[in-house]
Amino acid sequence: MTNVAAAELNYHHYPLAKYDRDIVNAIPFHRELHEQLLAAIEAHFDVNKNYQVLDLGVGTGLTTELTKNYLPQSTFTVVDFSSKMLQRAKQRLGSANIEYILGDYSLLNFDHQYNLVTSVIGLHHQDSAGKRALFKKIYKLLKPGGLFILGDLMTSANPHLSAANTAYHYHHLVEQATDEQTLTDWAHHHLFLNQLDTIEDHQQWLEDAGFKVEVAFQQWNTVLLVCRK
Ligand SMILES: C[S@@+](CC[C@H](N)C(=O)[O-])C[C@H]1O[C@@H](n2cnc3c(N)ncnc32)[C@H](O)[C@@H]1O
Structure with missing residues:
Protein backbone atom coordinates (compact mmCIF):
# COMPACT_ATOMS: atom_id res chain seq x y z
CA MET A 1 0.00 0.00 0.00
CA THR A 2 1.11 3.56 -0.71
CA ASN A 3 1.25 5.39 2.62
CA VAL A 4 0.65 8.89 1.23
CA ALA A 5 -1.60 10.51 -1.35
CA ALA A 6 0.13 12.53 -4.08
CA ALA A 7 -1.35 15.72 -2.58
CA GLU A 8 0.38 15.11 0.79
CA LEU A 9 3.76 15.32 -0.94
CA ASN A 10 3.02 19.02 -1.61
CA TYR A 11 4.40 18.99 -5.14
CA HIS A 12 1.52 21.16 -6.37
CA HIS A 13 2.87 24.27 -4.61
CA TYR A 14 6.54 23.50 -5.15
CA PRO A 15 8.31 25.66 -7.77
CA LEU A 16 9.65 22.97 -10.07
CA ALA A 17 13.07 24.47 -10.69
CA LYS A 18 13.50 24.51 -6.91
CA TYR A 19 12.29 20.92 -6.72
CA ASP A 20 14.98 19.79 -9.17
CA ARG A 21 17.66 21.45 -7.03
CA ASP A 22 16.14 20.22 -3.79
CA ILE A 23 15.83 16.51 -4.70
CA VAL A 24 19.52 16.48 -5.56
CA ASN A 25 20.44 18.30 -2.33
CA ALA A 26 18.02 16.52 0.00
CA ILE A 27 18.94 12.97 -1.01
CA PRO A 28 22.48 12.21 0.11
CA PHE A 29 24.55 10.78 -2.79
CA HIS A 30 21.80 11.41 -5.39
CA ARG A 31 24.52 12.02 -8.01
CA GLU A 32 26.57 8.94 -7.07
CA LEU A 33 23.42 6.80 -7.10
CA HIS A 34 22.81 7.84 -10.70
CA GLU A 35 26.44 7.26 -11.67
CA GLN A 36 26.10 3.68 -10.43
CA LEU A 37 22.72 3.28 -12.14
CA LEU A 38 24.30 4.28 -15.45
CA ALA A 39 27.25 1.96 -14.83
CA ALA A 40 24.83 -0.95 -14.33
CA ILE A 41 22.91 -0.04 -17.50
CA GLU A 42 26.18 0.25 -19.43
CA ALA A 43 27.24 -3.20 -18.23
CA HIS A 44 23.98 -4.92 -19.25
CA PHE A 45 22.55 -3.09 -22.27
CA ASP A 46 23.61 -2.24 -25.82
CA VAL A 47 23.14 1.45 -26.73
CA ASN A 48 22.19 0.51 -30.28
CA LYS A 49 19.26 -1.74 -29.38
CA ASN A 50 15.62 -0.93 -28.72
CA TYR A 51 14.68 -1.97 -25.19
CA GLN A 52 11.41 -1.49 -23.34
CA VAL A 53 12.09 0.58 -20.22
CA LEU A 54 9.72 1.39 -17.34
CA ASP A 55 10.42 4.06 -14.68
CA LEU A 56 8.29 3.93 -11.53
CA GLY A 57 7.90 7.33 -9.84
CA VAL A 58 9.44 9.38 -12.65
CA GLY A 59 9.19 12.67 -10.72
CA THR A 60 10.51 15.50 -12.88
CA GLY A 61 12.35 13.00 -15.07
CA LEU A 62 15.93 13.33 -13.80
CA THR A 63 16.54 9.57 -13.75
CA THR A 64 14.76 8.80 -17.03
CA GLU A 65 16.61 11.62 -18.75
CA LEU A 66 19.93 9.90 -18.02
CA THR A 67 18.64 6.47 -19.06
CA LYS A 68 17.01 7.85 -22.20
CA ASN A 69 20.18 9.69 -23.22
CA TYR A 70 22.18 6.51 -22.73
CA LEU A 71 19.67 4.26 -24.55
CA PRO A 72 18.42 6.55 -27.35
CA GLN A 73 16.89 3.73 -29.42
CA SER A 74 14.74 2.46 -26.55
CA THR A 75 11.06 2.93 -25.76
CA PHE A 76 10.07 4.35 -22.38
CA THR A 77 7.03 4.17 -20.14
CA VAL A 78 7.06 6.45 -17.10
CA VAL A 79 4.60 6.55 -14.22
CA ASP A 80 3.79 9.08 -11.51
CA PHE A 81 0.70 9.70 -9.39
CA SER A 82 1.37 13.45 -9.27
CA SER A 83 0.05 15.28 -12.36
CA LYS A 84 2.37 18.20 -11.57
CA MET A 85 5.45 15.98 -11.62
CA LEU A 86 4.34 14.22 -14.79
CA GLN A 87 3.81 17.59 -16.47
CA ARG A 88 7.37 18.62 -15.60
CA ALA A 89 8.70 15.24 -16.78
CA LYS A 90 6.96 15.84 -20.12
CA GLN A 91 8.69 19.21 -20.47
CA ASP A 111 0.10 -4.75 -20.28
CA HIS A 112 3.70 -4.94 -21.54
CA GLN A 113 6.89 -6.67 -20.50
CA TYR A 114 10.10 -4.72 -20.02
CA ASN A 115 13.85 -5.26 -20.36
CA LEU A 116 14.59 -2.68 -17.68
CA VAL A 117 12.58 -1.31 -14.76
CA THR A 118 14.08 1.59 -12.80
CA SER A 119 12.95 3.37 -9.68
CA VAL A 120 15.10 5.95 -7.90
CA ILE A 121 13.78 7.52 -4.68
CA GLY A 122 10.37 6.36 -5.85
CA LEU A 123 9.35 3.36 -3.72
CA HIS A 124 9.79 4.52 -0.14
CA HIS A 125 6.14 5.52 0.22
CA GLN A 126 5.20 1.85 0.02
CA ASP A 127 4.73 0.08 3.34
CA SER A 128 6.57 -3.23 3.83
CA ALA A 129 3.76 -5.36 2.40
CA GLY A 130 3.47 -2.93 -0.50
CA LYS A 131 7.17 -3.25 -1.32
CA ARG A 132 6.99 -7.06 -1.19
CA ALA A 133 3.96 -7.10 -3.50
CA LEU A 134 5.58 -4.61 -5.86
CA PHE A 135 8.80 -6.66 -6.15
CA LYS A 136 6.71 -9.68 -7.22
CA LYS A 137 4.81 -7.52 -9.69
CA ILE A 138 8.04 -6.08 -11.16
CA TYR A 139 9.54 -9.57 -11.49
CA LYS A 140 6.52 -10.62 -13.58
CA LEU A 141 6.76 -7.42 -15.65
CA LEU A 142 10.34 -8.14 -16.67
CA LYS A 143 11.36 -10.18 -19.68
CA PRO A 144 13.71 -13.10 -18.94
CA GLY A 145 17.18 -11.71 -18.17
CA GLY A 146 15.69 -8.27 -17.49
CA LEU A 147 16.99 -5.90 -14.86
CA PHE A 148 15.30 -4.01 -12.04
CA ILE A 149 17.47 -1.18 -10.73
CA LEU A 150 16.25 0.16 -7.41
CA GLY A 151 17.84 3.22 -5.85
CA ASP A 152 16.26 4.32 -2.61
CA LEU A 153 16.61 5.18 1.06
CA MET A 154 16.90 2.10 3.28
CA THR A 155 17.79 1.64 6.93
CA SER A 156 19.87 -1.16 8.43
CA ALA A 157 18.94 -4.22 10.53
CA ASN A 158 21.82 -3.23 12.81
CA PRO A 159 20.22 -0.67 15.18
CA HIS A 160 23.51 1.15 15.86
CA LEU A 161 24.26 1.53 12.17
CA SER A 162 20.66 2.49 11.51
CA ALA A 163 20.80 5.22 14.19
CA ALA A 164 24.11 6.57 12.86
CA ASN A 165 22.91 6.59 9.26
CA THR A 166 19.71 8.39 10.18
CA ALA A 167 21.76 10.97 12.12
CA TYR A 168 24.04 11.46 9.08
CA HIS A 169 20.95 11.89 6.91
CA TYR A 170 19.50 14.64 9.14
CA HIS A 171 22.88 16.31 9.43
CA HIS A 172 23.01 16.33 5.62
CA LEU A 173 19.52 17.92 5.47
CA VAL A 174 20.56 20.65 7.90
CA GLU A 175 23.77 21.33 5.98
CA GLN A 176 22.14 21.41 2.54
CA ALA A 177 18.90 23.32 3.22
CA THR A 178 19.08 26.85 1.90
CA ASP A 179 16.51 28.25 4.37
CA GLU A 180 14.38 27.29 7.38
CA GLN A 181 11.24 26.48 5.36
CA THR A 182 13.16 24.12 3.08
CA LEU A 183 14.63 22.35 6.10
CA THR A 184 11.18 22.06 7.69
CA ASP A 185 9.75 20.60 4.45
CA TRP A 186 12.55 18.07 4.04
CA ALA A 187 12.64 17.03 7.70
CA HIS A 188 8.84 16.61 7.77
CA HIS A 189 8.99 14.58 4.58
CA HIS A 190 11.70 12.30 5.93
CA LEU A 191 10.31 11.94 9.46
CA PHE A 192 6.59 11.55 8.69
CA LEU A 193 6.10 10.66 5.02
CA ASN A 194 8.97 8.34 4.13
CA GLN A 195 8.51 4.73 5.15
CA LEU A 196 11.94 3.13 5.13
CA ASP A 197 12.68 -0.57 5.45
CA THR A 198 16.04 -2.19 6.01
CA ILE A 199 18.39 -3.09 3.18
CA GLU A 200 18.33 -6.67 4.50
CA ASP A 201 14.52 -6.82 4.15
CA HIS A 202 14.70 -5.33 0.66
CA GLN A 203 17.24 -7.97 -0.38
CA GLN A 204 15.21 -10.80 1.14
CA TRP A 205 11.94 -9.67 -0.45
CA LEU A 206 13.62 -9.24 -3.84
CA GLU A 207 15.16 -12.72 -3.61
CA ASP A 208 11.79 -14.12 -2.51
CA ALA A 209 10.33 -12.61 -5.69
CA GLY A 210 12.97 -14.49 -7.72
CA PHE A 211 15.70 -11.86 -8.27
CA LYS A 212 19.47 -12.24 -7.98
CA VAL A 213 20.46 -9.10 -6.08
CA GLU A 214 23.70 -7.13 -6.10
CA VAL A 215 24.38 -4.12 -3.85
CA ALA A 216 25.92 -1.65 -6.30
CA PHE A 217 26.04 1.34 -3.93
CA GLN A 218 25.55 1.86 -0.20
CA GLN A 219 26.38 4.98 1.76
CA TRP A 220 24.39 5.96 4.88
CA ASN A 221 20.71 5.24 4.02
CA THR A 222 21.24 5.61 0.27
CA VAL A 223 21.37 2.31 -1.58
CA LEU A 224 21.35 1.05 -5.16
CA LEU A 225 20.31 -2.56 -5.75
CA VAL A 226 20.76 -4.16 -9.17
CA CYS A 227 18.33 -7.05 -9.46
CA ARG A 228 18.51 -9.57 -12.28
CA LYS A 229 15.56 -11.76 -13.35
C1 LIG B 1 11.27 11.86 -5.43
S1 LIG B 1 10.75 11.53 -7.08
C2 LIG B 1 12.23 10.90 -7.76
C3 LIG B 1 12.35 11.10 -9.23
C4 LIG B 1 13.68 10.79 -9.86
N1 LIG B 1 13.90 9.34 -9.91
C5 LIG B 1 14.82 11.48 -9.17
O1 LIG B 1 15.63 10.81 -8.51
O2 LIG B 1 14.91 12.70 -9.26
C6 LIG B 1 9.69 10.15 -6.85
C7 LIG B 1 8.33 10.28 -7.47
O3 LIG B 1 7.61 9.08 -7.18
C8 LIG B 1 6.24 9.42 -7.19
N2 LIG B 1 5.51 8.34 -6.49
C9 LIG B 1 5.62 7.95 -5.20
N3 LIG B 1 4.78 6.93 -4.94
C10 LIG B 1 4.13 6.66 -6.11
C11 LIG B 1 3.13 5.71 -6.48
N4 LIG B 1 2.63 4.84 -5.60
N5 LIG B 1 2.70 5.69 -7.77
C12 LIG B 1 3.19 6.58 -8.67
N6 LIG B 1 4.13 7.52 -8.37
C13 LIG B 1 4.60 7.55 -7.10
C14 LIG B 1 6.17 10.78 -6.51
O4 LIG B 1 5.02 11.50 -6.90
C15 LIG B 1 7.47 11.43 -7.02
O5 LIG B 1 7.22 12.26 -8.10
Whole structure:
Protein backbone atom coordinates (compact mmCIF):
# COMPACT_ATOMS: atom_id res chain seq x y z
CA MET A 1 0.00 0.00 0.00
CA THR A 2 1.11 3.56 -0.71
CA ASN A 3 1.25 5.39 2.62
CA VAL A 4 0.65 8.89 1.23
CA ALA A 5 -1.60 10.51 -1.35
CA ALA A 6 0.13 12.53 -4.08
CA ALA A 7 -1.35 15.72 -2.58
CA GLU A 8 0.38 15.11 0.79
CA LEU A 9 3.76 15.32 -0.94
CA ASN A 10 3.02 19.02 -1.61
CA TYR A 11 4.40 18.99 -5.14
CA HIS A 12 1.52 21.16 -6.37
CA HIS A 13 2.87 24.27 -4.61
CA TYR A 14 6.54 23.50 -5.15
CA PRO A 15 8.31 25.66 -7.77
CA LEU A 16 9.65 22.97 -10.07
CA ALA A 17 13.07 24.47 -10.69
CA LYS A 18 13.50 24.51 -6.91
CA TYR A 19 12.29 20.92 -6.72
CA ASP A 20 14.98 19.79 -9.17
CA ARG A 21 17.66 21.45 -7.03
CA ASP A 22 16.14 20.22 -3.79
CA ILE A 23 15.83 16.51 -4.70
CA VAL A 24 19.52 16.48 -5.56
CA ASN A 25 20.44 18.30 -2.33
CA ALA A 26 18.02 16.52 0.00
CA ILE A 27 18.94 12.97 -1.01
CA PRO A 28 22.48 12.21 0.11
CA PHE A 29 24.55 10.78 -2.79
CA HIS A 30 21.80 11.41 -5.39
CA ARG A 31 24.52 12.02 -8.01
CA GLU A 32 26.57 8.94 -7.07
CA LEU A 33 23.42 6.80 -7.10
CA HIS A 34 22.81 7.84 -10.70
CA GLU A 35 26.44 7.26 -11.67
CA GLN A 36 26.10 3.68 -10.43
CA LEU A 37 22.72 3.28 -12.14
CA LEU A 38 24.30 4.28 -15.45
CA ALA A 39 27.25 1.96 -14.83
CA ALA A 40 24.83 -0.95 -14.33
CA ILE A 41 22.91 -0.04 -17.50
CA GLU A 42 26.18 0.25 -19.43
CA ALA A 43 27.24 -3.20 -18.23
CA HIS A 44 23.98 -4.92 -19.25
CA PHE A 45 22.55 -3.09 -22.27
CA ASP A 46 23.61 -2.24 -25.82
CA VAL A 47 23.14 1.45 -26.73
CA ASN A 48 22.19 0.51 -30.28
CA LYS A 49 19.26 -1.74 -29.38
CA ASN A 50 15.62 -0.93 -28.72
CA TYR A 51 14.68 -1.97 -25.19
CA GLN A 52 11.41 -1.49 -23.34
CA VAL A 53 12.09 0.58 -20.22
CA LEU A 54 9.72 1.39 -17.34
CA ASP A 55 10.42 4.06 -14.68
CA LEU A 56 8.29 3.93 -11.53
CA GLY A 57 7.90 7.33 -9.84
CA VAL A 58 9.44 9.38 -12.65
CA GLY A 59 9.19 12.67 -10.72
CA THR A 60 10.51 15.50 -12.88
CA GLY A 61 12.35 13.00 -15.07
CA LEU A 62 15.93 13.33 -13.80
CA THR A 63 16.54 9.57 -13.75
CA THR A 64 14.76 8.80 -17.03
CA GLU A 65 16.61 11.62 -18.75
CA LEU A 66 19.93 9.90 -18.02
CA THR A 67 18.64 6.47 -19.06
CA LYS A 68 17.01 7.85 -22.20
CA ASN A 69 20.18 9.69 -23.22
CA TYR A 70 22.18 6.51 -22.73
CA LEU A 71 19.67 4.26 -24.55
CA PRO A 72 18.42 6.55 -27.35
CA GLN A 73 16.89 3.73 -29.42
CA SER A 74 14.74 2.46 -26.55
CA THR A 75 11.06 2.93 -25.76
CA PHE A 76 10.07 4.35 -22.38
CA THR A 77 7.03 4.17 -20.14
CA VAL A 78 7.06 6.45 -17.10
CA VAL A 79 4.60 6.55 -14.22
CA ASP A 80 3.79 9.08 -11.51
CA PHE A 81 0.70 9.70 -9.39
CA SER A 82 1.37 13.45 -9.27
CA SER A 83 0.05 15.28 -12.36
CA LYS A 84 2.37 18.20 -11.57
CA MET A 85 5.45 15.98 -11.62
CA LEU A 86 4.34 14.22 -14.79
CA GLN A 87 3.81 17.59 -16.47
CA ARG A 88 7.37 18.62 -15.60
CA ALA A 89 8.70 15.24 -16.78
CA LYS A 90 6.96 15.84 -20.12
CA GLN A 91 8.69 19.21 -20.47
CA ARG A 92 12.04 17.56 -19.80
CA LEU A 93 11.66 14.30 -21.75
CA GLY A 94 9.52 15.31 -24.73
CA SER A 95 7.18 13.04 -26.63
CA ALA A 96 9.43 10.81 -28.78
CA ASN A 97 9.44 7.12 -27.78
CA ILE A 98 7.84 7.77 -24.42
CA GLU A 99 4.47 7.04 -22.85
CA TYR A 100 3.32 8.90 -19.74
CA ILE A 101 1.00 7.23 -17.24
CA LEU A 102 -0.70 9.16 -14.45
CA GLY A 103 -1.50 6.72 -11.66
CA ASP A 104 -0.37 4.74 -8.64
CA TYR A 105 2.05 2.09 -9.90
CA SER A 106 1.03 -0.28 -7.10
CA LEU A 107 -2.55 -0.30 -8.45
CA LEU A 108 -1.93 -0.12 -12.20
CA ASN A 109 -2.07 -3.13 -14.47
CA PHE A 110 0.71 -2.94 -17.03
CA ASP A 111 0.10 -4.75 -20.28
CA HIS A 112 3.70 -4.94 -21.54
CA GLN A 113 6.89 -6.67 -20.50
CA TYR A 114 10.10 -4.72 -20.02
CA ASN A 115 13.85 -5.26 -20.36
CA LEU A 116 14.59 -2.68 -17.68
CA VAL A 117 12.58 -1.31 -14.76
CA THR A 118 14.08 1.59 -12.80
CA SER A 119 12.95 3.37 -9.68
CA VAL A 120 15.10 5.95 -7.90
CA ILE A 121 13.78 7.52 -4.68
CA GLY A 122 10.37 6.36 -5.85
CA LEU A 123 9.35 3.36 -3.72
CA HIS A 124 9.79 4.52 -0.14
CA HIS A 125 6.14 5.52 0.22
CA GLN A 126 5.20 1.85 0.02
CA ASP A 127 4.73 0.08 3.34
CA SER A 128 6.57 -3.23 3.83
CA ALA A 129 3.76 -5.36 2.40
CA GLY A 130 3.47 -2.93 -0.50
CA LYS A 131 7.17 -3.25 -1.32
CA ARG A 132 6.99 -7.06 -1.19
CA ALA A 133 3.96 -7.10 -3.50
CA LEU A 134 5.58 -4.61 -5.86
CA PHE A 135 8.80 -6.66 -6.15
CA LYS A 136 6.71 -9.68 -7.22
CA LYS A 137 4.81 -7.52 -9.69
CA ILE A 138 8.04 -6.08 -11.16
CA TYR A 139 9.54 -9.57 -11.49
CA LYS A 140 6.52 -10.62 -13.58
CA LEU A 141 6.76 -7.42 -15.65
CA LEU A 142 10.34 -8.14 -16.67
CA LYS A 143 11.36 -10.18 -19.68
CA PRO A 144 13.71 -13.10 -18.94
CA GLY A 145 17.18 -11.71 -18.17
CA GLY A 146 15.69 -8.27 -17.49
CA LEU A 147 16.99 -5.90 -14.86
CA PHE A 148 15.30 -4.01 -12.04
CA ILE A 149 17.47 -1.18 -10.73
CA LEU A 150 16.25 0.16 -7.41
CA GLY A 151 17.84 3.22 -5.85
CA ASP A 152 16.26 4.32 -2.61
CA LEU A 153 16.61 5.18 1.06
CA MET A 154 16.90 2.10 3.28
CA THR A 155 17.79 1.64 6.93
CA SER A 156 19.87 -1.16 8.43
CA ALA A 157 18.94 -4.22 10.53
CA ASN A 158 21.82 -3.23 12.81
CA PRO A 159 20.22 -0.67 15.18
CA HIS A 160 23.51 1.15 15.86
CA LEU A 161 24.26 1.53 12.17
CA SER A 162 20.66 2.49 11.51
CA ALA A 163 20.80 5.22 14.19
CA ALA A 164 24.11 6.57 12.86
CA ASN A 165 22.91 6.59 9.26
CA THR A 166 19.71 8.39 10.18
CA ALA A 167 21.76 10.97 12.12
CA TYR A 168 24.04 11.46 9.08
CA HIS A 169 20.95 11.89 6.91
CA TYR A 170 19.50 14.64 9.14
CA HIS A 171 22.88 16.31 9.43
CA HIS A 172 23.01 16.33 5.62
CA LEU A 173 19.52 17.92 5.47
CA VAL A 174 20.56 20.65 7.90
CA GLU A 175 23.77 21.33 5.98
CA GLN A 176 22.14 21.41 2.54
CA ALA A 177 18.90 23.32 3.22
CA THR A 178 19.08 26.85 1.90
CA ASP A 179 16.51 28.25 4.37
CA GLU A 180 14.38 27.29 7.38
CA GLN A 181 11.24 26.48 5.36
CA THR A 182 13.16 24.12 3.08
CA LEU A 183 14.63 22.35 6.10
CA THR A 184 11.18 22.06 7.69
CA ASP A 185 9.75 20.60 4.45
CA TRP A 186 12.55 18.07 4.04
CA ALA A 187 12.64 17.03 7.70
CA HIS A 188 8.84 16.61 7.77
CA HIS A 189 8.99 14.58 4.58
CA HIS A 190 11.70 12.30 5.93
CA LEU A 191 10.31 11.94 9.46
CA PHE A 192 6.59 11.55 8.69
CA LEU A 193 6.10 10.66 5.02
CA ASN A 194 8.97 8.34 4.13
CA GLN A 195 8.51 4.73 5.15
CA LEU A 196 11.94 3.13 5.13
CA ASP A 197 12.68 -0.57 5.45
CA THR A 198 16.04 -2.19 6.01
CA ILE A 199 18.39 -3.09 3.18
CA GLU A 200 18.33 -6.67 4.50
CA ASP A 201 14.52 -6.82 4.15
CA HIS A 202 14.70 -5.33 0.66
CA GLN A 203 17.24 -7.97 -0.38
CA GLN A 204 15.21 -10.80 1.14
CA TRP A 205 11.94 -9.67 -0.45
CA LEU A 206 13.62 -9.24 -3.84
CA GLU A 207 15.16 -12.72 -3.61
CA ASP A 208 11.79 -14.12 -2.51
CA ALA A 209 10.33 -12.61 -5.69
CA GLY A 210 12.97 -14.49 -7.72
CA PHE A 211 15.70 -11.86 -8.27
CA LYS A 212 19.47 -12.24 -7.98
CA VAL A 213 20.46 -9.10 -6.08
CA GLU A 214 23.70 -7.13 -6.10
CA VAL A 215 24.38 -4.12 -3.85
CA ALA A 216 25.92 -1.65 -6.30
CA PHE A 217 26.04 1.34 -3.93
CA GLN A 218 25.55 1.86 -0.20
CA GLN A 219 26.38 4.98 1.76
CA TRP A 220 24.39 5.96 4.88
CA ASN A 221 20.71 5.24 4.02
CA THR A 222 21.24 5.61 0.27
CA VAL A 223 21.37 2.31 -1.58
CA LEU A 224 21.35 1.05 -5.16
CA LEU A 225 20.31 -2.56 -5.75
CA VAL A 226 20.76 -4.16 -9.17
CA CYS A 227 18.33 -7.05 -9.46
CA ARG A 228 18.51 -9.57 -12.28
CA LYS A 229 15.56 -11.76 -13.35
C1 LIG B 1 11.27 11.86 -5.43
S1 LIG B 1 10.75 11.53 -7.08
C2 LIG B 1 12.23 10.90 -7.76
C3 LIG B 1 12.35 11.10 -9.23
C4 LIG B 1 13.68 10.79 -9.86
N1 LIG B 1 13.90 9.34 -9.91
C5 LIG B 1 14.82 11.48 -9.17
O1 LIG B 1 15.63 10.81 -8.51
O2 LIG B 1 14.91 12.70 -9.26
C6 LIG B 1 9.69 10.15 -6.85
C7 LIG B 1 8.33 10.28 -7.47
O3 LIG B 1 7.61 9.08 -7.18
C8 LIG B 1 6.24 9.42 -7.19
N2 LIG B 1 5.51 8.34 -6.49
C9 LIG B 1 5.62 7.95 -5.20
N3 LIG B 1 4.78 6.93 -4.94
C10 LIG B 1 4.13 6.66 -6.11
C11 LIG B 1 3.13 5.71 -6.48
N4 LIG B 1 2.63 4.84 -5.60
N5 LIG B 1 2.70 5.69 -7.77
C12 LIG B 1 3.19 6.58 -8.67
N6 LIG B 1 4.13 7.52 -8.37
C13 LIG B 1 4.60 7.55 -7.10
C14 LIG B 1 6.17 10.78 -6.51
O4 LIG B 1 5.02 11.50 -6.90
C15 LIG B 1 7.47 11.43 -7.02
O5 LIG B 1 7.22 12.26 -8.10
